[in-house]
Amino acid sequence: MPFPRAKANLYEYGTHVPLAVRWPDAIPAGRVVDDLTSSIDFAPTFLQIAGVDIPSQITGKSLWHVLQSKQEGQVDAKRDAVVTGRERHTHARPDNLGYPSRSIRTMNYLYIWNVAPERWPAGNPRPQDRKDLTTGNFKSFGLGYADVDGSPTKRYMLEHRNDAEVQELFHRAFGKRPAEELYNIKEDPACLNNLVGDPEYQPIRNKLRARLDSILTTQYDPRAYGYDIFESYPRYSNMRNFHGFNEKGAYNFNY
Template sequence: NTPFCYWWGPTNTHRSWERGSGKALWGLEPDDLKGRLPGFLPDVHDIREDVADSLGECQAVDAGLGVLIQRLEEIGELDNTLIVVSGDHGIPGFPRGKCNLYDIGCEVTLAARWPNNIPAGRTVEDFVNLMDLAPTFLEAAGADIPDTMTGKSLLPVLKSDQSGLVDPDRTFVITGRERHVGTAREGQLPYPQRAIRTADFLYIHNFAPDRWPMGDPQGLDDLHAEAPSAEDLTGKTFIAYPDMDASPTKSYMILHRAEQDVQELFEIGFGKRPQEELYDLRVDPHYMNNIAADPEYDPIRKELSTTLMQILREQSDPRLVESPCRFEHAPYAGPVED
């Protein structure tokens, strides 16, 4: 009868995974995905297979979760246990995925089960952040939530019997990025970004648009430069654009980057980005058309930018309140000093 907390951290959905495993192990036919990939990915077999393999790893996680649920049932604790399933970032090894502030890089599963406490069968549209989980668990356990926590407990949302938007204050989420691979750029510099996502819009502020968002290209920004082999691009992350995990998709897009059908998508995924990005997700769900400079959307851009910067200042984000910013210097960036 002793209370317990168990953290399960499967790495299945992290690179690398066996090529062709989605079909071999889970019966996922890659070409069934034809016409279903996001618009920023070339719709070719190699990339469909990569996506199918990723989905297979998701099913492997589901299977592992099933083992844990079965064990809880065997010991009579299933209905007395709060189960929360989530993740820390989006799909790796794909343009705009992990290490980006677009939906495919940030959006993760959040599912919760706690019979007699959480009404089942609902889909909730409130915006939440991983930081919200810690105060949620503390409140569920009857413990005090420290004042220093900036996350907000999800328990009122979870215990509600409503679907859709439950908490009227949860209409947006703030995301940010500084550094992923330390050596991705010369001088070990970060790629600082902050973003605000609402139901209809995604606004991103890139603080250093002169830098390469996916890491230094090692000459591959020249569309006609000789590229490493497909094998190396598939297996060696640091060979070029190190902030994107090595993968068949990364390999395909680099090797075919000069082709007419791939060139624009390569630039979207690997090229430099302007200081501001704005996407109307109602008409552009794959965030392909940056409308930050469109006069029609200027009021929206200003509103989202103002809200984002105000919250960052309230939270004392070093990018806004420090000059020079600590993230540009050791120990966060640059060579480590003796």
């Protein structure tokens, strides 16, 4: 994705997409529904419509009652939050490491937990001591920060990173992030004003963090228990010539 802070991020512009459903014989048309849902809800919805039992392992919840309703706005009061997560996008860091994050998004707020804030969220800068091999199992480093695809926007920001009018945007797009972020998405949909350190918003931060922790532990997310197993998984596309582990299709047994 050539636009920073969008795809491969848990910000509003990286995860929030519209959902349109049409079934004239079964679903009342012409409505706008505000219930928060996730793609994990699709499978149980389809299974219920088909009259098939929903396996207990599925954590998503069927949308069928929401779709059948004639109400607009908020239909199901329990659908007031969505949890999203990120691990690895491309080979953008030494040792094939990802940028693990988890978030909870409510009607008004987005809380993000960055599990490894010491890493570069958009991928590491281009290493100057590595050969930029583009044959065999290696792909180009390009402009660096490989979690953001090449584009005129990215090139301009990199070339003008020290210009006064670009510095702040460059840091937001490519710089390291704190362990926690909190945004008022109604007032700040671009997620530019991190409220996590504002005393006024501490009760909201505490509530959302506790709720996120509860969901992650209930679903046995390894990150909630301090496990790094996701870092071990192979990458089957071409790797970059970073330091450390970069063997295509192999497990990284350091994790």
